[in-house]
Amino acid sequence: QFVLTQPPSVSAAPGQKVTISCSGSSSKIGNSYVSWYQQLPGTAPKLLIHDNNKRPSGIPDRFSGSKSGTSATLGIIGLQTGDEANYYCATWDSSLDAGVFGGGTKLTVL
Amino acid sequence: EVLLAESGGGSVQPGGSLRLSCAASGFTSSDYWMHWVRQAPGKGLVWVSCIEGDGSRTKYADFVKGRFTISRDNAKNTLYLQMNSLRAEDTAVYYCTRDFSNLGFDYWGQGTLVTVSS
Numbered sequence: 538q539f540v541l542t543q544p545p546s547v548s549a550a551p552g553q554k555v556t557i558s559c560s561g562s563s564s565k566i567g568n569s570y571v572s573w574y575q576q577l578p579g580t581a582p583k584l585l586i587h588d589n590n591k592r593p594s595g596i597p598d599r600f601s602g603s604k605s606g607t608s609a610t611l612g613i614i615g616l617q618t619g620d621e622a623n624y625y626c627a628t629w630d631s632s633l634d635a636g637v638f639g640g641g642t643k644l645t646v647l
Numbered sequence: 648e649v650l651l652a653e654s655g656g657g658s659v660q661p662g663g664s665l666r667l668s669c670a671a672s673g674f675t676s677s678d679y680w681m682h683w684v685r686q687a688p689g690k691g692l693v694w695v696s697c698i699e700g701d702g703s704r705t706k707y708a709d710f711v712k713g714r715f716t717i718s719r720d721n722a723k724n725t726l727y728l729q730m731n732s733l734r735a736e737d738t739a740v741y742y743c744t745r746d747f748s749n750l751g752f753d754y755w756g757q758g759t760l761v762t763v764s765s
Contacts, residue, residue: 570749581742587751625692627750635708636694636750
């Protein structure tokens with residue numbers, strides 16, 4: 538259903554690191570920028586990463602983004618219980634000429 | 648301070664219409680593409696539509712083409728989404744958001760709930 542593939546869930550202990558993948562194709566991710574969002578329950582999404590690897594002002598450097606080919610990755614180090622949330626990737630799909638989100642990944646900090 | 652505030656959501660029967668509004672403040676709205684993103688209850692984010700700063704270009708997700716129309720009035724700093732022929736599957740919270748860089752949505756509204764049910 539979603540054109541960008543994310544793992545449904547990931548988990549790690551406090552203080553550890555986790556990566557969340559976002560897989561697309563040549564028409565999505567491959568020739569476009571990727572952004573990442575964090576959504577806490579009952580709130581609007583929050584921009585974490587834009588243009589593949591840039592952090593907006595106010596986002597701690599514990600969060601990082603990378604892109605390689607048709608996949609992108611969000612990395613979070615020094616996990617905190619407050620990082621428990623759903624995370625989404627997004628990009629522009631040049632074949633659909635439309636924006637697309639991944640299905641979302643629920644992060645559990647054990 | 649940048650603020651986005653949606654309004655216009657509510658309950659409507661299948662086949663009905665609604666017009667959502669998004670009032671923007673704290674920035675020059677004509678400088679930015681603006682988007683609508685929706686989220687069905689308990690589900691993920693789904694991109695719906697966008698419009699260029701001067702309103703000259705619009706884009707739509709396939710599932711709303713021909714039914715939804717995005718527009719903006721920069722003099723009023725307001726974004727709109729006219730939704731016609733609504734279906735049960737259009738039930739969702741609808742967010743307006745500002746695109747500052749390549750789908751980098753840096754500001755979001757609080758969302759407005761649209762419920763399509765008989």
